[in-house]
Amino acid sequence: MIKQTATLLISCPDQRGLVAKFANFIYANGGNIIDADQHTDFEAGLFLTRIEWLLEGFNLPKDLIGQAFNAIAQPLGATWELHFSDTVPRIAIWVSRQDHCLFDLIWRHKAKEFHAEISLIISNHPHLQEVAAQFGIEYHHIPITKDNKLEQEIKQLELLRQYNIDLVVLAKYMQIVSANFIQHFPQIINIHHSFLPAFIGANPYHRAFERGVKIIGATAHYATADLDCGPIIEQDVVRVSHRDNVDDLIRKGKDLERVVLARAVRSHLQNRVLVYGNKTVVFE
Amino acid sequence: MIKQTATLLISCPDQRGLVAKFANFIYANGGNIIDADQHTDFEAGLFLTRIEWLLEGFNLPKDLIGQAFNAIAQPLGATWELHFSDTVPRIAIWVSRQDHCLFDLIWRHKAKEFHAEISLIISNHPHLQEVAAQFGIEYHHIPITKDNKLEQEIKQLELLRQYNIDLVVLAKYMQIVSANFIQHFPQIINIHHSFLPAFIGANPYHRAFERGVKIIGATAHYATADLDCGPIIEQDVVRVSHRDNVDDLIRKGKDLERVVLARAVRSHLQNRVLVYGNKTVVFE
Amino acid sequence: MIKQTATLLISCPDQRGLVAKFANFIYANGGNIIDADQHTDFEAGLFLTRIEWLLEGFNLPKDLIGQAFNAIAQPLGATWELHFSDTVPRIAIWVSRQDHCLFDLIWRHKAKEFHAEISLIISNHPHLQEVAAQFGIEYHHIPITKDNKLEQEIKQLELLRQYNIDLVVLAKYMQIVSANFIQHFPQIINIHHSFLPAFIGANPYHRAFERGVKIIGATAHYATADLDCGPIIEQDVVRVSHRDNVDDLIRKGKDLERVVLARAVRSHLQNRVLVYGNKTVVFE
Amino acid sequence: MIKQTATLLISCPDQRGLVAKFANFIYANGGNIIDADQHTDFEAGLFLTRIEWLLEGFNLPKDLIGQAFNAIAQPLGATWELHFSDTVPRIAIWVSRQDHCLFDLIWRHKAKEFHAEISLIISNHPHLQEVAAQFGIEYHHIPITKDNKLEQEIKQLELLRQYNIDLVVLAKYMQIVSANFIQHFPQIINIHHSFLPAFIGANPYHRAFERGVKIIGATAHYATADLDCGPIIEQDVVRVSHRDNVDDLIRKGKDLERVVLARAVRSHLQNRVLVYGNKTVVFE
The missing domain is CATH 3.40.50.170 (Formyl transferase, N-terminal domain)
Structure with a gap:
């Protein structure tokens, strides 16, 4: 059986602690990251990342994840998209x-x-x-x-x-x-x-x-x-x-x-x- | 020892018998073709070819080859270049x-x-x-x-x-x-x-x-x-x-x-x- | 309309005059070569060529081409295949x-x-x-x-x-x-x-x-x-x-x-x- | 001027919270991650990552970083290498x-x-x-x-x-x-x-x-x-x-x-x- 995942795509002004903050959000809620990648455009001063984690064992219900993440993203000036693997485009x-x-x-x-x-x-x-x-x-x-x-x-x-x-x-x-x-x-x-x-x-x-x-x-x-x-x-x-x-x-x-x-x-x-x-x- | 060769690069309005005429010129003078390739651009009606042959055993002296080939090329409307491998550019x-x-x-x-x-x-x-x-x-x-x-x-x-x-x-x-x-x-x-x-x-x-x-x-x-x-x-x-x-x-x-x-x-x-x-x- | 062609694939011990002989065969019978390519494997002493020409205007009927070409090929020790574009494999x-x-x-x-x-x-x-x-x-x-x-x-x-x-x-x-x-x-x-x-x-x-x-x-x-x-x-x-x-x-x-x-x-x-x-x- | 960095290459049995733990180690000590990439080999149950951060502003002196990181790595069963960009191989x-x-x-x-x-x-x-x-x-x-x-x-x-x-x-x-x-x-x-x-x-x-x-x-x-x-x-x-x-x-x-x-x-x-x-x- 294929396991369900959530994926965040985030663009954010570059600053100290971004990886830690995003990873902590997943970990604190019991999520297991299975794929994470990032890119920093130093000229644009922009940090771009994709984080995918297993929904199994994640404490937040799907419909609250966005709201919860926004509490972290907004102070950082980040824009983001949230996708679930069980939604079929x-x-x-x-x-x-x-x-x-x-x-x-x-x-x-x-x-x-x-x-x-x-x-x-x-x-x-x-x-x-x-x-x-x-x-x-x-x-x-x-x-x-x-x-x-x-x-x-x-x-x-x-x-x-x-x-x-x-x-x-x-x-x-x-x-x-x-x-x-x-x-x-x-x-x-x-x-x-x-x-x-x-x-x-x-x-x-x-x-x-x-x-x-x-x-x-x-x-x-x-x-x-x-x-x-x-x-x-x-x-x-x-x-x-x-x-x-x-x-x-x-x-x-x-x-x-x-x-x-x-x-x-x-x-x-x-x-x-x-x-x-x-x-x-x-x-x- | 590397054998000396002559090379003809020819552009010519496409017509019947070109390969035969060019190859006969080499063969009739005792030359051995070691590489020949051709391309026809049908839209442009143009036949383009490169022929390289061994000078060893070729009956024409180097300084007469161009003149002799021109007798064949001119009636066909061909333009051509002749190069010798013993000329070092x-x-x-x-x-x-x-x-x-x-x-x-x-x-x-x-x-x-x-x-x-x-x-x-x-x-x-x-x-x-x-x-x-x-x-x-x-x-x-x-x-x-x-x-x-x-x-x-x-x-x-x-x-x-x-x-x-x-x-x-x-x-x-x-x-x-x-x-x-x-x-x-x-x-x-x-x-x-x-x-x-x-x-x-x-x-x-x-x-x-x-x-x-x-x-x-x-x-x-x-x-x-x-x-x-x-x-x-x-x-x-x-x-x-x-x-x-x-x-x-x-x-x-x-x-x-x-x-x-x-x-x-x-x-x-x-x-x-x-x-x-x-x-x-x-x-x- | 696509024009019908014949194609010869020839393998032959390398020797002087092969290009001329094969091209002359086509030209003498009124054929127009539209594609010819060759390769010489000097180690193996082998000349390999592919010649394709238009059947339109070619004087030999299709069923006699092989026989006629063989008269040239045999003395040279060549092996060959003849294909016609109107035969659909x-x-x-x-x-x-x-x-x-x-x-x-x-x-x-x-x-x-x-x-x-x-x-x-x-x-x-x-x-x-x-x-x-x-x-x-x-x-x-x-x-x-x-x-x-x-x-x-x-x-x-x-x-x-x-x-x-x-x-x-x-x-x-x-x-x-x-x-x-x-x-x-x-x-x-x-x-x-x-x-x-x-x-x-x-x-x-x-x-x-x-x-x-x-x-x-x-x-x-x-x-x-x-x-x-x-x-x-x-x-x-x-x-x-x-x-x-x-x-x-x-x-x-x-x-x-x-x-x-x-x-x-x-x-x-x-x-x-x-x-x-x-x-x-x-x-x- | 090129800024000095430290780089960790880590192999670790896969488990929840690894990204967070490693990123927190850098962040808690004032480091700014400039490049991080990871790979999970699910068959082997292995998490592999490379993290590079700026030494400027990092609170730990270079000769203590390894020891400090080991305190995190050892309980996780991780093996790791630490490299500094000012060491010229x-x-x-x-x-x-x-x-x-x-x-x-x-x-x-x-x-x-x-x-x-x-x-x-x-x-x-x-x-x-x-x-x-x-x-x-x-x-x-x-x-x-x-x-x-x-x-x-x-x-x-x-x-x-x-x-x-x-x-x-x-x-x-x-x-x-x-x-x-x-x-x-x-x-x-x-x-x-x-x-x-x-x-x-x-x-x-x-x-x-x-x-x-x-x-x-x-x-x-x-x-x-x-x-x-x-x-x-x-x-x-x-x-x-x-x-x-x-x-x-x-x-x-x-x-x-x-x-x-x-x-x-x-x-x-x-x-x-x-x-x-x-x-x-x-x-x-």
Whole structure:
């Protein structure tokens, strides 16, 4: 049986005694820390930590932990998130016409790589309806045009609310999500098919081919109002040569996109990603 | 004993029979091909090839090979270069204050990784004079300011001429070489400390740190009038994390810069790099 | 429309004029070479080449090409294979209980990465019957025990004959195929879940964990009578750390196994793999 | 100015409250933790941690810290090491005829990548005497034969004692150090020129070539009585192909050996490596 845990993600102005204070909070209440990691950004004067402990034997009931921890966090000026492993996050996968990331995410979900439910697929095209049906996942076709984008985004937001979605995964959605949308629903992971910040925007593989690069990449990042400029969670690369034409770059890139997106989603779902400024700390 | 070879690098509008015609030229004159590679860029309609053969037993004297081959090449509209392995190219290494690429190039030269002579070191600083002395290489200190750049470049060109230099290696020279200079001496390999086209220009490691990338890179390319935009010869990358500050990126980057520059210089010296458009074919 | 091609894979004692002779054969018959690559193993005195040319405009009918080429090849002592791009090879995928390689191969087939038909799935377990059904592929459950192996292999061979199978892909089959079987059907690609020759045999991930390696790998190779010792086609690796337990190695390894197997199968299907001795040349 | 720190490396049977107890020890004495990392091996029931804190403002004098910490450690059954950043470890580099690792270590030392002094070079050959002289490092030529090994090792041990050596780096020493020697001086890092456990023992590049691997590697590990079987600190790999002959593998391998050895030495010198069983935790 998998044991239930609680996880704190904390950002705090750096000062003496932080590790002791946070660890004491867990220990004093009978908790057993199974994973702790920390990072100090000395330039920013910021202490960032992730602490995970067993709920078994912990004296505080789950619904009082946050309040109790806040009594310690507030005087220190800390901001924090608290997550419980028995809460299963709900994902909406957004796709366009390409199926490789969708297939991959579904397969990984079946293989229990993700602690989550895939509750919903949203697409601006009908093409992957069949894949959704094959695996018994709800599919909503919401076509986007220049003219209807605003109202369609309202529909999308309504769906996310209706399905209690915690995380949107843009699995090659190929559409720009508006700043307004992101403000209403900021938990969005996007996969961009280049080694950002190279080739921001459209057709990165074509531009990589034009430039004659010897390596191509993929980048998973949180979506922000600035296109392809959000905090990077994960990147990886693969070597290419003059023998690879644009189709080869696209083919090789798909393998990258699949693993890079999957690693980012998995890290996020394990509450291992802490955003600060426009960067991430990924506690491994 | 290492056997002497001749190498042809050929670019030619694609057409039927090219491989046969080029191979027949070698065979008819008694040559034995020891390495041949080709690439067809179907979009550009261009056939690119590298052919290396043993001079032993070849019926044509060295000084007639070019003329004889041209009789075949001209009707096909081909452009070509002919190189002989018993010609030892002469390199000038240009440095600034950092010594890692210089040390590395010198060590590889001693280890016989490069078929070349390091004839000259040019620097805008006096710092590495001692290293040059240690290994018995001429060192010319040519300080560059905004005001004297033009005249100093004339001095540099004069030195290259005087030393019969075939290749300039910008081994962290940290100065922009003018378009005019490049026009007069186009055989220049530069190492840029980023994964181009990301972070063109100054301070790429600082900007990589700011952006929070998870991988950094280095790029060796031929210098052209457009800063950091010349044909890429080689790139490589290394993984970084939130734990790495700018100094760590610089340290890890040095290891990349050394090997990427060395691989590019070696490929160039082996006449394995064929530039077409703004790209390279690197025959391996 | 994709143009039809013929491909020759040739092994030949090294001698003067081989490139010219082979290229002339194509050119004299009106063929246009679109890809040619070669390798000389000087120690073995062996010349190995792959030549692909357009059938359009080629004067020899397909069924006479082999005979005509043999007239050139025989005096040179060459051995050769001839393949046509309009022949679609037929694959049998052999699996056990794990589905990741199977899913991946099927997805790539749908994505047109493989020039082949997946005609048959054979398994010693019934577990993946459903996957086969989902994608409309025949599934044969042939349980293997110590006692029935010999007769079951006869059944398997019979199935391969019946379905005209050209290539068997052991996609985590987890059983040793007998030397006798391989003698009757030698075209077998296996994926081994380690960086061979490290961790030959059973439980490589457990043994990698025990040994405390910092990198794990996967290897695709042709199956031979010696377990995990056949010619290697492709390998790749991924970094691991003390944080990764055996389950993590298995999870990370699956991503490797998928791409390494897929690259090997693709190279084989494109007739890019030439076996000589116990090694391969993979023409890229 | 670089601030002085103390570092604890602790191994301890896993139990509730360890993080709190260790952090409280630092905090109660006025210390500021700047880096802390931990790992729990659940199978082994072992908690492993590295804690580094500023000595400035710490109330305990340096020579009392160990004793004070032991009062906490002993009841928990912990074993521990205490290191101070103002103690500069002394290294002896052992070489044979190859200079690439030696040059690299010396260059990195000059570049301040290592917090250490290179006090001594020992070799079974006279070849690199000149390099030592060039950089002003003591060089002891101690030739080893089958017959004199025992007595020569006694001389070597005597030298290590005389120079107060803390760490021996076998930088391509190419000799087996006896179990007896290792028992007397266990702090030895070796670079092996293969991706261990593949190609244990002699001539790994030749054997890699014979086997036809597509990737080669290098491994830095602590030397133990079992040849090439000690705890692995760092590994890395590079891709090779059929075009690479043994000399190419050796050349490419040198680049690997240099960085892999350097990373391992650096991690060791920063007290980031904790050995347990036959494995390492490398706190990054």
